[in-house]
Amino acid sequence: MNELQNEFSWSKTRDEIFRKCPRQYYFQYYGSWGGWKIDCDARTREIYVLKQLQSRSMWAGSKVHDCIRRALENQRRGIKPMLDAEAIDATLASMRNDFANSRRGDYWKNPKTCGLFEHEYKLNLPASAWKETADHAVKCLRNFYCSDVYRQIQSLSLDQWLEMEDFSSFQLEGVKVHVVLDFSYRDANGDIVIYDWKTGRSDAERNDVQLACYSYYATQKWAVEQERVRTIEFNLASGRQLYYALTGKGLESIVHHIRGSIRDMKMLLDDPETNRASEERFTFTTLAATCRYCNYKKVCPHVAA
Numbered sequence: 375m376n377e378l379q380n381e382f383s384w385s386k387t388r389d390e391i392f393r394k395c396p397r398q399y400y401f402q403y404y405g406s407w408g409g410w411k412i413d414c415d416a417r418t419r420e421i422y423v424l425k426q427l428q429s430r431s432m433w434a435g436s437k438v439h440d441c442i443r444r445a446l447e448n449q450r451r452g453i454k455p456m457l458d459a460e461a462i463d464a465t466l467a468s469m470r471n472d473f474a475n476s477r478r479g480d481y482w483k484n485p486k487t488c489g490l491f492e493h494e495y496k497l498n499l500p501a502s503a504w505k506e507t508a509d510h511a512v513k514c515l516r517n518f519y520c521s522d523v524y525r526q527i528q529s530l531s532l533d534q535w536l537e538m539e540d541f542s543s544f545q546l547e548g549v550k551v552h553v554v555l556d557f558s559y560r561d562a563n564g565d566i567v568i569y570d571w572k573t574g575r576s577d578a579e580r581n582d583v584q585l586a587c588y589s590y591y592a593t594q595k596w597a598v599e600q601e602r603v604r605t606i607e608f609n610l611a612s613g614r615q616l617y618y619a620l621t622g623k624g625l626e627s628i629v630h631h632i633r634g635s636i637r638d639m640k641m642l643l644d645d646p647e648t649n650r651a652s653e654e655r656f657t658f659t660t661l662a663a664t665c666r667y668c669n670y671k672k673v674c675p676h677v678a679a
């Protein structure tokens with residue numbers, strides 16, 4: 375079997391990490407590479423395990439996404455989806471199981487089991503903080519299950535469904551740009567509707583770059599004009615929906631942003647052709663707050679120094 379290659383690609387998350395701290399970016403995309411192999415060196419393995427850590431809010435968000443995806447997948451397969459109360463109970467049971475595994479540190483033996491940042495770095499949160507995390511997940515799921523959006527999805531015929539959490543991509547100037555649409559369908563007029571489930575607590579930070587990437591992807595994938603794509607961020611915590619439309623000008627500025635980001639990332643590589651990188655070329659952030667919540671602070675020379 376061919377050896378897996380660490381190909382250069384771009385995503386919104388990659389861009390965010392790069393801007394936060396170049397060294398963190400190195401750990402995430404280069405230092406951890408190969409850490410799944412039995413014969414990898416100890417530091418690579420450690421970085422790889424730390425890469426999988428989730429904060430409790432990311433964890434709650436991923437549990438909400440999993441629950442929604444399961445409900446929609448069951449609908450697609452003709453399996454009667456669980457009622458909201460059953461789905462919430464199942465999610466809470468799964469969270470309790472994750473919590474116990476994480477607290478025992480099982481992720482060091484099996485990095486694909488849940489590992490929580492708060493456990494790894496012994497933050498000793500009170501029980502009320504964990505309860506608040508679980509309550510937040512429940513609130514998001516309740517809002518989803520009683521939403522017009524869910525009713526609307528249930529009324530669609532299956533041939534209207536498009537992608538749901540597929541790992542997709544488009545090419546921009548020879549670079550693969552990754553996108554994952556939470557849910558998308560074709561409406562009765564043939565227009566494309568894309569939903570992005572948001573589980574954060576505030577509506578303040580609308581993610582235009584992300585939504586623009588989704589819209590652009592849809593125009594390429596389904597060969598439709600920009601004005602026939604509607605992208606909607608559904609904030610599951612507040613129940614509010616924010617609409618995004620890609621305009622010519624918006625597209626230009628997004629392409630400009632991505633192009634600049636790719637150029638900056640490639641500048642730090644030893645060899646952009648082979649995507650080879652050396653750790654010392656990636657500088658440290660100067661913001662202590664970024665280090666405080668960084669998965670890699672155990673292995674980072676900046677913090678250890």
Ligand code: SF4
Binds near residue numbers: 397401657659
């Ligand atoms: S600990 Fe700080 S400097 Fe080191 S990788 Fe993390 S954010 Fe960057």
